[in-house]
Amino acid sequence: MGVLVDETTRVLVQGITGKEGSFHARGCMAYGTNVVAGVTPGKGGTMFDDKVPVFNSVEEAVAETQANMSLIFVPPPFAPDAILESADAGIPLIACITEGVPVQDMVKVYRYIENKPTRLIGPNCPGLINPGAKCKIGIMPGAIHLPGRVGVLSRSGTLTYEAVGQLTTLNLGQSSCVGIGGDPIIGTNFVDVLRLFDADPDTDAVVMIGEIGGTMEQDAAAFIKAEFSKPVAALVVGASAPPGKRMGHAGAIITGESATAEYKIAALTDAGAWVIPTPADIGTTAQEMLRSKGLLT
Amino acid sequence: MNIHEFQAKEVFSRYGIPVPRGIVATTPEEAKAATAELGGQSVVKAQIHAGGRGKSGGVKLVRSPEEASEVAQTMLGTNLVTPQTGPEGAPVEKLLIEELADIKQELYVALTIDRDHRGPALLVSTQGGMDIEEVAANNPEDIHTEPVDPLSGLMPFQTRRLVRKLGLDQSVASEAAKVLSALYRVFVENDCTLVEINPLIITSEGHVVALDAKINLDDDSMFRHADLLAYRDVSQEDPLEAQASDLDIAYVNLDGDVGCLVNGAGLAMATLDVTNAAGAAPANFLDVGGGATPEKVSSAVKIILSDPKVKRVLINIFGGILRCDIAGEGIVMAYKETGSTVPLVVRMLGTNVVEGKEILGASGLPVVFADTLTDASNAIKQIKV
Numbered sequence: 217m218g219v220l221v222d223e224t225t226r227v228l229v230q231g232i233t234g235k236e237g238s239f240h241a242r243g244c245m246a247y248g249t250n251v252v253a254g255v256t257p258g259k260g261g262t263m264f265d266d267k268v269p270v271f272n273s274v275e276e277a278v279a280e281t282q283a284n285m286s287l288i289f290v291p292p293p294f295a296p297d298a299i300l301e302s303a304d305a306g307i308p309l310i311a312c313i314t315e316g317v318p319v320q321d322m323v324k325v326y327r328y329i330e331n332k333p334t335r336l337i338g339p340n341c342p343g344l345i346n347p348g349a350k351c352k353i354g355i356m357p358g359a360i361h362l363p364g365r366v367g368v369l370s371r372s373g374t375l376t377y378e379a380v381g382q383l384t385t386l387n388l389g390q391s392s393c394v395g396i397g398g399d400p401i402i403g404t405n406f407v408d409v410l411r412l413f414d415a416d417p418d419t420d421a422v423v424m425i426g427e428i429g430g431t432m433e434q435d436a437a438a439f440i441k442a443e444f445s446k447p448v449a450a451l452v453v454g455a456s457a458p459p460g461k462r463m464g465h466a467g468a469i470i471t472g473e474s475a476t477a478e479y480k481i482a483a484l485t486d487a488g489a490w491v492i493p494t495p496a497d498i499g500t501t502a503q504e505m506l507r508s509k510g511l512l513t
Numbered sequence: 514m515n516i517h518e519f520q521a522k523e524v525f526s527r528y529g530i531p532v533p534r535g536i537v538a539t540t541p542e543e544a545k546a547a548t549a550e551l552g553g554q555s556v557v558k559a560q561i562h563a564g565g566r567g568k569s570g571g572v573k574l575v576r577s578p579e580e581a582s583e584v585a586q587t588m589l590g591t592n593l594v595t596p597q598t599g600p601e602g603a604p605v606e607k608l609l610i611e612e613l614a615d616i617k618q619e620l621y622v623a624l625t626i627d628r629d630h631r632g633p634a635l636l637v638s639t640q641g642g643m644d645i646e647e648v649a650a651n652n653p654e655d656i657h658t659e660p661v662d663p664l665s666g667l668m669p670f671q672t673r674r675l676v677r678k679l680g681l682d683q684s685v686a687s688e689a690a691k692v693l694s695a696l697y698r699v700f701v702e703n704d705c706t707l708v709e710i711n712p713l714i715i716t717s718e719g720h721v722v723a724l725d726a727k728i729n730l731d732d733d734s735m736f737r738h739a740d741l742l743a744y745r746d747v748s749q750e751d752p753l754e755a756q757a758s759d760l761d762i763a764y765v766n767l768d769g770d771v772g773c774l775v776n777g778a779g780l781a782m783a784t785l786d787v788t789n790a791a792g793a794a795p796a797n798f799l800d801v802g803g804g805a806t807p808e809k810v811s812s813a814v815k816i817i818l819s820d821p822k823v824k825r826v827l828i829n830i831f832g833g834i835l836r837c838d839i840a841g842e843g844i845v846m847a848y849k850e851t852g853s854t855v856p857l858v859v860r861m862l863g864t865n866v867v868e869g870k871e872i873l874g875a876s877g878l879p880v881v882f883a884d885t886l887t888d889a890s891n892a893i894k895q896i897k898v
Contacts, residue, residue, distance in 0.1 A: 318734035323663040372779020374831045430628045456785040464763040464778025464800040494790045495783035496886035
């Protein structure tokens with residue numbers, strides 16, 4: 217099981233012939249992911265690495281290969297078009313890795329897909345992985361993952377790898393890891409993924425990595441308090457950030473008290489989450505949480 | 514990207530939003546001449562990329578061209594410190610000399626991206642001229658918010674609703690509604706993340722005028738706004754931040770002495786937090802990015818080493834897209850070129866970590882290796898400064 221992706225996921229890569237797209241498509245395939253198609257307008261009819269047919273449009277790719285997920289690597293000016301093309305073709309799940317999509321493009325994209333049967337992960341995200349199903353759809357280093365029963369969700373890329381690395385070192389495997397993205401407007405938020413983890417019989421507990429900016433962590437805290445049935449260990453980074461400065465991620469900016477790490481940590485503490493004291497304690501806090509819940513012997 | 518008030522007013526004028534007559538001055542003589550041209554009286558406004566100027570002596574009413582010259586003399590070439598600048602303030606190189614306004618009523622208007630509604634939102638308040646955060650905290654009922662569907666845009670019924678909520682006279686209402694619609698076009702067509710008018714005034718003759726203007730632009734949209742890029746004023750930016758931004762490196766200058774270089778924004782924030790938790794203070798946030806070359810890593814290290822506050826360096830690389838050997842080469846390159854002897858702690862993990870450590874180990878640099886975040890922060894703490 218795990219969430220969103222598994223053995224049945226048939227991946228189409230938009231931008232497969234580009235530098236980033238080709239590098240990471242190979243990485244996904246080497247991990248075991250079923251990459252069935254690529255799309256690069258103008259390069260239809262060619263083969264990628266002699267294995268994957270390339271099409272001019274998502275529509276054709278879906279008709280020919282029954283792709284049911286799209287992974288997007290196209291540059292920021294063209295990423296909104298790529299997302300809408302996949303949504304238009306009826307693709308149910310899209311992960312957009314691209315960093316730097318203008319926020320006003322994203323608000324339109326969000327409105328367009330809002331009432332369509334399409335879920336968007338990202339943009340500006342590392343993608344998602346289900347280690348047990350040997351399914352990696354994104355840019356994360358596959359080798360650090362271990363199949364298991366902890367769900368990981370995060371707004372970050374490399375910090376997610378840090379979290380996974382710490383879990384794996386302590387032999388705490390992962391059911392699925394979802395990087396939802398570091399932009400102010402993203403397709404899928406913490407609560408959406410928590411719902412999926414709640415319903416996943418193969419996930420025992422969750423590690424959630426938040427950061428400064430916005431109020432998504434508070435929304436997650438309210439959801440955890442009201443209805444989430446599994447234990448959550450939560451980290452919020454950015455306590456050292458000055459107000460008003462964009463800390464790398466477009467979404468990581470303190471614009472008011474509610475956007476601070478302190479405020480978010482207070483909400484998560486109140487919700488009964490296991491608050492991870494510093495980023496060095498992700499693995500040990502998760503371990504302690506699992507032990508105390510009798511989920512680890 | 515932030516732009517100046519006078520630039521924001523240029524943009525407003527292009528969209529038909531009324532602004533006071535104004536002239537930019539860079540010398541006391543120009544301020545004097547401008548005031549004479551505006552009828553002998555004016556408001557002298559320091560042009561810096563920060564708010565709170567009024568309370569901090571950055572906005573002065575003058576009653577004669579001579580007084581304008583004197584005030585300009587005291588403002589130009591100084592650093593203005595406001596609640597929104599750091600303690601060092603922001604340099605005043607330009608003044609906006611404006612005609613006096615005849616204020617009957619002050620309103621507040623802003624457009625921003627509302628992350629909860631995942632779309633633009635138009636905010637209005639009758640509490641113009643005030644610190645809007647204070648209004649939001651003390652009298653939230655005085656702020657009216659109108660979420661906008663970005664696909665249909667701001668509709669006339671919405672501007673009419675806001676004008677109604679502001680309680681404006683019928684005679685002013687249509688002009689105010691026009692300004693709100695124009696402001697929405699400014700917001701969308703220029704890829705703004707914030708447009709704010711505080712105050713938007715109603716004059717005694719019943720006209721609507723933007724007395725102040727603030728525009729923040731989306732850095733990620735600059736590929737389609739070459740014209741707006743010309744508005745960038747590097748003098749308002751931290752020099753190291755400006756240098757990093759030109760190299761496409763995410764960098765924020767902080768107060769401590771531990772220079773930090775990390776790949777990935779989240780891991781970079783985490784590294785600062787761990788450093789702080791260990792009782793050491795970070796000198797900066799730096800995310801060197803995913804697809805960095807040795808040259809880019811080297812440039813990033815050089816930015817850190819050129820900061821006189823930096824007494825020790827912490828490198829934290831989780832090798833994925835960025836390989837550890839590339840990072841290692843870049844670090845050695847920067848130290849060799851600068852001849853720096855600042856001690857460094859290196860924590861590397863992931864792709865080509867063995868090669869990365871070999872390159873650093875063989876380089877003769879004053880490097881300590883750490884395996885975990887805890888080890889790294891402990892090692893930093895042990896470097897005496």
